[in-house]
Amino acid sequence: MITASHPVAPQDLMYLLDGELSLDEARTVRAHLHWCKDCRQIAHEFDAVAKSLSKWVTSPGFHASHASAIGLPRAGEIPNSPHKLP
Amino acid sequence: MQDNLPPFSSYKTSPPGAPKEPRGRDAGRGKGDFGLGSDQVTGGVDFEALEDRISASDRTGSDEELMVAFAAGGTSAFTILFDRYRQPLFGFFGRRIADQERAEELTQETFLAVLRAAERYEPTAKFRTWIYAIAFKILRAERSKGVFRGSFHGAKEEAPEAATQPTQDVEVMMRHAVDQLDRLDREVLLLREFEQLSYTEIATLLEIPLNTVRSRLFRARLALQTLLAAPHTTSQTDSDEDLESDPG
Numbered sequence: 001m002i003t004a005s006h007p008v009a010p011q012d013l014m015y016l017l018d019g020e021l022s023l024d025e026a027r028t029v030r031a032h033l034h035w036c037k038d039c040r041q042i043a044h045e046f047d048a049v050a051k052s053l054s055k056w057v058t059s060p061g062f063h064a065s066h067a068s069a070i071g072l073p074r075a076g077e078i079p080n081s082p083h084k085l086p
Numbered sequence: 087m088q089d090n091l092p093p094f095s096s097y098k099t100s101p102p103g104a105p106k107e108p109r110g111r112d113a114g115r116g117k118g119d120f121g122l123g124s125d126q127v128t129g130g131v132d133f134e135a136l137e138d139r140i141s142a143s144d145r146t147g148s149d150e151e152l153m154v155a156f157a158a159g160g161t162s163a164f165t166i167l168f169d170r171y172r173q174p175l176f177g178f179f180g181r182r183i184a185d186q187e188r189a190e191e192l193t194q195e196t197f198l199a200v201l202r203a204a205e206r207y208e209p210t211a212k213f214r215t216w217i218y219a220i221a222f223k224i225l226r227a228e229r230s231k232g233v234f235r236g237s238f239h240g241a242k243e244e245a246p247e248a249a250t251q252p253t254q255d256v257e258v259m260m261r262h263a264v265d266q267l268d269r270l271d272r273e274v275l276l277l278r279e280f281e282q283l284s285y286t287e288i289a290t291l292l293e294i295p296l297n298t299v300r301s302r303l304f305r306a307r308l309a310l311q312t313l314l315a316a317p318h319t320t321s322q323t324d325s326d327e328d329l330e331s332d333p334g
Contacts, residue, residue: 045311
């Protein structure tokens with residue numbers, strides 16, 4: 001909750017972590033994080049969610065052979081088939 | 087579906103070296119030169135020099151430079167783009183549909199769409215945003231065919247086999263948790279976390295207000311935090327509602 005003594009909302013912490021704040025806004029939120037333990041905890045939790053998601057690696061099933069399958073035609077000489085290439 | 091690919095110029099961000107003024111898409115364009123007939127128009131991109139750099143295994147060219155080079159006939163530039171984006175694009179589809187073979191096909195289809203769209207390419211926005219817009223369009227088309235529902239939200243019937251490796255455990259757990267998010271919340275979250283698009287780019291891609299991106303992302307992260315703390319709960323998904331019909 002934003003109050004006069006607590007000018008930062010949890011959303012602001014998320015915007016900071018996402019790099020979506022202006023320099024001035026980021027400076028304000030960072031300064032607040034220095035002394036606000038609660039906000040540091042919230043920021044830590046946002047970060048933990050991101051780290052958990054980063055472990056979700058999709059199966060490396062896309063084979064290099066597809067690169068040669070594409071055959072790299074010149075722009076404007078692309079076959080119309082929506083899927084498999086010759 | 088590729089006939090209606092988003093024009094590169096529909097995005098606002100300009101890469102370094104991009105022309106300052108918007109141009110008519112086909113104005114003055116000849117085959118091979120991509121309508122980029124002068125340094126003024128091309129933003130000073132020297133195609134031969136760029137191709138030399140690439141050939142000399144200097145693979146540090148920006149995505150936008152590489153795409154311009156490819157559009158001008160430099161096929162090695164596309165090879166580099168392919169190497170850069172094949173895994174991220176596969177991840178894009180692989181996290182959204184359970185059928186990984188189909189995800190590979192859609193990845194390949196996206197590259198084909200890029201090839202077809204190359205002649206219309208204009209370096210007025212980030213290539214990354216552009217290619218994900220193409221991928222998203224292909225995903226939407228897939229949804230409209232009804233395949234999407236069966237492969238992602240139908241995961242209960244097509245659940246992956248019991249995981250035998252830690253990475254598969256994580257994938258199953260994450261897919262299960264993310265599947266329980268509201269569909270639009272999920273899409274915003276995935277675009278931010280994995281495709282690393284900015285809020286503005288997400289808003290443009292999903293055609294929703296910027297504030298909706300903010301609120302949905304915040305909600306998604308809170309929900310996911312709870313779901314990950316108590317994994318494998320019963321699905322509460324809103325399931326079969328199309329993203330396009332979600333009011334945001």
